[in-house]
Amino acid sequence: MYFMCVCVVALSLVPVARAQTGTALLVEVTAGDAVIAGAGVTAAGTTVRTDAKGFVRIPVVPGSIDVLVVKEGFAPASTTVTVAQGQEQKVLVELSPAEIEEAVTVSATRTNTRLDDQPMRVEVLVREEIEEKMLMTPGDIVMMLNEMGGMRVQATSPSLGAASVRVQGMKGRYTRFLSDGLPLFGDVGGLGLLQIPPMDLGQVEVIKGTASSLYGAGAMGGVVNLISRRPGETAERELMLNRSSRGATDAILWYSTPLRSGWSLSFLGGGHWQDQADVDDDNWSDLPGYSRGVVRPRLFWNNGTGGSLFLTAGATIEERTGGTLDGEVLGATGAPYREALDTARWDAGALWQTLWGGRYVASARAAFARTSHAHTFGEIVEDDRHTTGFGELAVRGSAGAHTWVLGAALEHDRYESQRLSRFDRAFTIPGVFAQDDVVVADWLSLSASARFDQHSEYGSFFSPRVAALFRSSRWTSRISAGTGFFGPSALTEETEAAGLTRLVIPRPLVAERGSSLSMDVSRTQGALSYTATLFASRVEDPIHVDRSAGLVLTNLGEATTNIGAELLATLRHEPFAVTANYTFVRSRESDDGARLESPLTPRHSAGLVGMWEREDVGRVGVEVYYTGKQRLEQNPYATGSEPYVIVGLLVERQLGRLRVFVNGENLTGVRQSNWHPLLRPTRAPDGRWTVDAWAPLDGRTVNGGIRLRL
Numbered sequence: 001m002y003f004m005c006v007c008v009v010a011l012s013l014v015p016v017a018r019a020q021t022g023t024a025l026l027v028e029v030t031a032g033d034a035v036i037a038g039a040g041v042t043a044a045g046t047t048v049r050t051d052a053k054g055f056v057r058i059p060v061v062p063g064s065i066d067v068l069v070v071k072e073g074f075a076p077a078s079t080t081v082t083v084a085q086g087q088e089q090k091v092l093v094e095l096s097p098a099e100i101e102e103a104v105t106v107s108a109t110r111t112n113t114r115l116d117d118q119p120m121r122v123e124v125l126v127r128e129e130i131e132e133k134m135l136m137t138p139g140d141i142v143m144m145l146n147e148m149g150g151m152r153v154q155a156t157s158p159s160l161g162a163a164s165v166r167v168q169g170m171k172g173r174y175t176r177f178l179s180d181g182l183p184l185f186g187d188v189g190g191l192g193l194l195q196i197p198p199m200d201l202g203q204v205e206v207i208k209g210t211a212s213s214l215y216g217a218g219a220m221g222g223v224v225n226l227i228s229r230r231p232g233e234t235a236e237r238e239l240m241l242n243r244s245s246r247g248a249t250d251a252i253l254w255y256s257t258p259l260r261s262g263w264s265l266s267f268l269g270g271g272h273w274q275d276q277a278d279v280d281d282d283n284w285s286d287l288p289g290y291s292r293g294v295v296r297p298r299l300f301w302n303n304g305t306g307g308s309l310f311l312t313a314g315a316t317i318e319e320r321t322g323g324t325l326d327g328e329v330l331g332a333t334g335a336p337y338r339e340a341l342d343t344a345r346w347d348a349g350a351l352w353q354t355l356w357g358g359r360y361v362a363s364a365r366a367a368f369a370r371t372s373h374a375h376t377f378g379e380i381v382e383d384d385r386h387t388t389g390f391g392e393l394a395v396r397g398s399a400g401a402h403t404w405v406l407g408a409a410l411e412h413d414r415y416e417s418q419r420l421s422r423f424d425r426a427f428t429i430p431g432v433f434a435q436d437d438v439v440v441a442d443w444l445s446l447s448a449s450a451r452f453d454q455h456s457e458y459g460s461f462f463s464p465r466v467a468a469l470f471r472s473s474r475w476t477s478r479i480s481a482g483t484g485f486f487g488p489s490a491l492t493e494e495t496e497a498a499g500l501t502r503l504v505i506p507r508p509l510v511a512e513r514g515s516s517l518s519m520d521v522s523r524t525q526g527a528l529s530y531t532a533t534l535f536a537s538r539v540e541d542p543i544h545v546d547r548s549a550g551l552v553l554t555n556l557g558e559a560t561t562n563i564g565a566e567l568l569a570t571l572r573h574e575p576f577a578v579t580a581n582y583t584f585v586r587s588r589e590s591d592d593g594a595r596l597e598s599p600l601t602p603r604h605s606a607g608l609v610g611m612w613e614r615e616d617v618g619r620v621g622v623e624v625y626y627t628g629k630q631r632l633e634q635n636p637y638a639t640g641s642e643p644y645v646i647v648g649l650l651v652e653r654q655l656g657r658l659r660v661f662v663n664g665e666n667l668t669g670v671r672q673s674n675w676h677p678l679l680r681p682t683r684a685p686d687g688r689w690t691v692d693a694w695a696p697l698d699g700r701t702v703n704g705g706i707r708l709r710l
Contacts, residue, residue: 040305174221212484247275306355
């Protein structure tokens with residue numbers, strides 16, 4: 001292990017060889033016997049690079065001066081020097097090579113600290129795990145999220161394949177999605193998850209539970225932060241082609257390269273196609289057809305002395321069709337019924353960061369997104385446009401054992417319907433936030449954060465959160481509690497599936513208010529590590545959609561509650577890795593004065609994944625997932641679902657620059673139509689012809705393809 005050594009030699013009253021006068025620092029940077037040219041030296045708010053001989057001269061005012069030296073490949077070094085009036089102080093700073101360790105750093109909590117040092121629990125998927133899921137569904141992140149413990153990707157529109165992410169039993173609208181800390185996706189909605197390819201992701205960070213103190217109104221249930229792949233020291237080009245037995249085709253290109261003067265570039269381009277598929281021969285599409293194109297360039301800059309800039313832009317164009325197959329009709333009406341959704345989405349974002357005064361990190365973020373939809377629900381057409389804007393300024397610093405963040409943010413959310421203007425909205429939400437993480441002792445770290453938001457429609461909200469990390473030699477434990485809010489609108493999981501035409505809001509809505517608590521204990525014993533988590537959440541004034549007589553949207557008078565537990569165990573012994581997880585969730589809500597289980601929320605779910613992987617050879621993986629019973633509503637065939645087990649098998653072989661893969665998904669052939677039909681005998685009051693999806697609709701699927709490094 002390398003250790004950083006900073007040696008300060010103060011030579012007062014020694015004249016400089018060059019004819020220069022005044023108060024200044026003369027800094028020499030070395031590493032062993034070698035001088036270090038091009039190192040960034042920051043002092044008195046000024047950053048200058050060392051010359052070819054490793055020297056730099058910085059004029060300063062008399063007094064105590066903090067000095068920071070940064071050079072790529074070396075550990076940062078800092079010291080404090082006292083400079084007298086009219087004197088030139090010589091400082092020798094010796095750098096040592098950066099320590100190489102397998103430590104994961106997370107950014108979702110704003111302090112950019114190591115995962116193991118976070119008082120707030122953050123779950124992370126690293127690139128290797130993302131690649132495994134990418135081979136299963138190259139065109140979207142649904143599989144990647146659905147197989148994380150405590151998270152469930154719930155189908156919201158069987159006709160078009162829409163889905164939302166439920167974290168620990170909470171509704172999908174409470175989960176906020178970020179890209180590199182930016183809300184580029186706006187309100188992700190049910191189809192947004194199906195339009196995000198994972199090929200350019202380097203890491204996924206998940207905060208479960210209320211995170212409004214960090215990210216405002218949209219994070220009452222949790223945060224999913226998608227971190228992009230960073231370009232390496234050499235250019236990378238990768239092409240992926242995939243074909244599924246159910247008619248899906250994916251072609252994706254990833255390119256990255258370093259440029260000059262600290263700049264680098266990455267680009268993702270993809271085409272995705274799916275044929276309409278009627279698996280159970282009822283003339284209805286169990287898999288909707290679609291054609292989608294995605295492009296996303298990213299530009300990176302880093303000056304090596306604390307300054308960085310990140311720029312990104314993206315575009316997604318998709319045409320999606322469901323309902324009856326071409327030339328077919330509904331048995332109940334003798335007429336065709338078509339559902340369709342055309343999407344055009346554009347977004348752009350920027351993140352700038354600089355070292356300020358040698359000790360503070362100042363940052364600015366901005367994002368803009370616009371999504372246009374053209375919906376077709378049989379005889380009804382609904383077109384809309386959704387625009388979001390975001391800006392944030394923040395400062396991060398440290399003082400002793402404290403790492404703090406102060407900031408202000410402004411969000412704007414506008415929804416416009418061409419035909420149903422009564423549901424138009426324009427929310428503006430300014431907010432200020434603060435966070436303080438403190439290391440109290442080797443065994444105890446604390447974190448406190450709070451945010452004040454002024455919602456233009458629903459008023460003022462104060463959202464605090466506290467967390468604690470306890471550590472011993474083998475055990476770690478975290479406790480976290482927080483509150484948050486969500487500003488409701490007409491857009492819910494139910495209206496996305498059925499449209500807004502039949503929606504009635506009989507009285508003004510009020511904001512939903514949430515609170516959550518979680519406790520976990522983890523231990524590592526050699527190759528084995530395991531974690532047990534208890535969690536609970538409560539939502540006051542929850543939004544409820546009554547589907548029994550159309551679509552009626554109101555606030556319930558009684559709270560929705562969730563309690564549960566998660567168990568996670570991982571065994572790693574090269575080249576093998578085994579992961580097991582189990583989740584228990586009891587989610588309850590009120591319906592006509594009675595307390596019932598929340599629909600489509602299984603109490604029990606579990607997963608077991610085994611992987612053999614050897615570098616430059618390939619990988620073989622086996623997975624088994626269990627989903628327990630779920631309460632069903634507005635289903636004429638049953639009030640509860642059946643439990644089911646899904647088995648998958650993945651094989652990938654590397655042959656030089658070429659990788660060949662085959663993946664078998666749902667090899668047990670589970671299909672909802674094995675128990676009950678997807679189509680209803682008559683049209684539902686909300687206009688839908690299908691029941692809710694509570695199990696896979698496509699049955700057994702095999703996909704395969706190649707990955708080629710160019």
